[in-house]
Amino acid sequence: MEIFFTILILILIVSLSGVITRILPFQIPLPLMQIALGALLAWPQIGLHVDFNPELFMVLFIPPLLFADGWKTPAREFLRHGGEIVALALVLVLITVAGVGYLIYWMVPGIPLVAALALAAVLSPTDAVALSGIVGEGRIPKNLMDVLQGEALMNDASGLVSLKFAIAVAMGTMVFTVGGASVEFVKVAAGGLLAGVAVTWAYSKSLRLINRWSGDDPATQTVLLLLLPFASYLIAEHLGVSGILAAVASGMTIGQSGIIRNAPLGMRLRANSVWSMLEFVFNGMVFILLGLQFPNIIETSMTQAERDPTIQIWMLFVDIVVIYAALMLLRFCWLLLMKKISQRFLKKRPMVFGDYGIREILVASFAGVRGAITLAGVLSIPLLLSDGTPFPSRYQLVFIAAGVILFSLICGVIALPLLLRGIKVSDKTAHRGEERMARAAAAAVAIESLHKMQERLAVDKEENIDDQLLAEVASRVVGNLRRRIDGKAGLGNALLIENLERRMRLNALRAERGEYYHLRAQQKISNETLVKLLRDLDLLEALLVESE
Template sequence: MEIFFTILILTLVVSLSGIITRILPFEIPLPLVQIGLGALLALPKIGLHVDFNPELFLVLFIPPLLFSDGWKTPLREFLRYVGEILALALVLVIITVVGIGYLIYWIIPGIPLVAALALAAVLSPTDAVALSGIVGEGRIPKKIMDILQGEALMNDASGLVSLKFAIAVAMHTMVFTIGGASLEFIKVSIGGLLSGILVTWGYSKSLRYIIRWSGGDSVIQTVLLLLLPFATYLIAEHVGVSGILAAVSSGMTIGQSNVIRHAPLAMRLRGNNVWTMLEFVFNGMVFIMLGLQLPGIVSTSIMQAKMDPTIQAWMLFVYVFFIYVALIMLRFTWLWLMKRISLRLMQKRPLVFSTYDIRDILIASFAGVRGSITLAGVLSIPLFLNNGIEFPFRYQLVFIATGVILLSLFFSFLILPLLLRGIVISDKTLQRMEERMARVVAAEVAIESLCKLEERLLNSQEENIDKQILNEVSAKVMGNLRRRIDDNSEAGNYSLAEDLERRMRLNVLRAERGEYYHLRAQQKISNETLIKLLHDLDLLEALLIERD
């Protein structure tokens, strides 16, 4: 019962956090508000203490969030920037693990090299979800954001695989060699990607049977879709490959395949609504969980630091700041080097980094915020080694990782708005031209299809449709399509007519909805009839709103 109440309280707090950010007289990013609310809940007088299980955290929150991010990631942009993404998600992660790891080993007295490398590994992944919560959607230039999103999708696996190696060496369960680690990384990464694709392919092949056996029930179909990222993650982990990359590749496969396109309309509508809700709740719970752990991490770390004669408590805060600055400087330096290398050695096919100016590099540097994967990774470090001895410097590692997460969120909130000031995010002209071209081409294909349908209906002996009615309806539909093709102006009469028609139809639907309720109140229709009529209106209204 206690777990049930805890889940209810966390869900309520997530919902209230969205309201709080809107009623505050000053702007605070949603992730920081949620972390603050979590810390308040963990105060002794309130007494909401949640034991953080890193394995459960990874299975419960990370697969659906990464699946959703992969679903929304355009494959065209991902493949276009695959070189830039690998430069950040793979090469920079390796440089971070080695460079920051040795820096930590050098500045913290007595820390073993393996522990320092483990801390550097959990600090290497970035979090695009946290970044969007900090600066908002559509604030960062597209040429930067597309790369940052692709990096965040891929570097989770490289960072956690590096952490796995460091822990295995510390536990004396493996001997580290560069060749062995490289082969293991390739196996885990490629295996994870293939696992996600195969599981999603199996789901897509069985979907038509699911639809048939479920009797067209969209609820069952939506629930099975929600289970897909969890199944993908668990299967990949069971066979010894990256579950994180499996969840990402599963989402991207769903987004690029015809699975959802050919799914029933009710499933698509319900699925989109459910995923939007789950994204908000799960993202919020991730940051609230961080806030819940924060007081305990700080108090435990300070208390243990006082008991440790080799370190003073205030030095922990210095380490946090120093390591965060080192991460920013390393990221800035690597981006600047990639710009120079691209300009000098890749003149035929330069990377997009070659177009970055200093402000773009600074934006990409401070946009590398740390989030949920870093927290889950550092808390997954075992308490004890195989010989029963405590894992060396574990409390310092947890404190420093948590501090770096908070600093990255805080400084991104302060600095990114200043760097983004005056930047024109995108020119809408090209987007409008693409949209108009697509509408015209689609209208031409639709007219051709409509003519074929009209001919079939006229020649059909079973339909028995009146020719005058058929011509009238066909002319009306075809007239709308021809206006779309003939209107060549950028903001022409067709767009105005379409907008007016949409507004009038919405007004009609809302009037009809009110009358249906009135008829039910007068007991002229039953409640079952009302529900059916309202459902039809909701589907029509959803289609009209999508065109807004």
């Protein structure tokens, strides 16, 4: 029962966190608010205390979130920015592990080199979820945001694989060599991507059989879709490859293939609404769990630091600031180098950063905030070595990692709004023109299809439709579509007609819904009939509201 009540409390706090951020007189990004609420829950002695199991955290939260991000990531744009993503998610991670790792080894007393490299590995992944919570949607230029999201999708795997190597060396289960590590990394990464694609392919085949046997039952299909990221992750991990990349590959395969597009309508509607709800809850619980761990991390680190004569508590806070500054400086220099390389050697196909100035590069630097993967990674470091001795300086690693997460979020909250002020993100007029063009093109194709359908129905004796009735219905539908094409000449009038028609239809739908409830209260229709009629109205209303 305790676990059940804990889950209910966490979900309640997630739900209320958005409300609290809106009613406060000052603006706080949602991730920071959720971290603060988690810390307040855990700080008192009688507060909520949750044992953080890194393996359970990785299995429960990371696969569905990465799957959802991969689902929303267009493959064409991901491949178009492939050079930038590889340079940030792979090359920069390796440079960070080596450079920041040696800095930690040199700067923090008592930390061996392997432990310092492990800390640098968990500090290398960035968090796109935290970034979106800080700046909001549509505040960062789209090309840059595509790169940052692609980096966050891929560098989780490279950072955690580097951590795995460092822990294996510390535990004495492997001897590190550059060649061996490179081969192992390629095997883990490529295997994870292939595993995700293979599991999704098997899911698509099984979905067709289930549709045939279950009669297009949307509930069954949606549940199977919810299990897909977990299946991809667990199968990949069982095979010894990257489960994180498997979840990403699975989401991108779902998004780009025709699996969802060709799925029944009921499944598409349920899947979109269910995933939106799960994303909100899981994202919120990740940050609340982060906040729940901070008081215990601080208390444990302080206690152990007092017992260690070589450590001064104030130096741990200085280490956090210096390490974060080193991460930002290294990231800024690497982005600046990418800009120079693009301008000099990639003139035909320049990178995104080739046209950016110092201000945009600073935005990309501060956008590299740390989050849940960093904390889960550092807490996954074992307590004991293989010989039974404590893992060297583990409490320092956990304290510094938690401090860098919080400090990066605070710096992002302060710096990013200032840097983004006045930056033109996108031309809304161009977007509206693009939307009108697409609607007009689709309407032209639809009109042609309707004419062909009208001709077929006119000669079909089985339908037995009156020609006058057929012409009247066809002209009505074609007239609505033709307004989209003729909108170029009278755009304002066409938009006014569409908006007025939409408002009248919504008013009529709400009146119908009220009458259905009235008929049910008078026992003139059954509850089953009411549910079916209301579902039809909800689908029509959703269509009208989404088109606004």
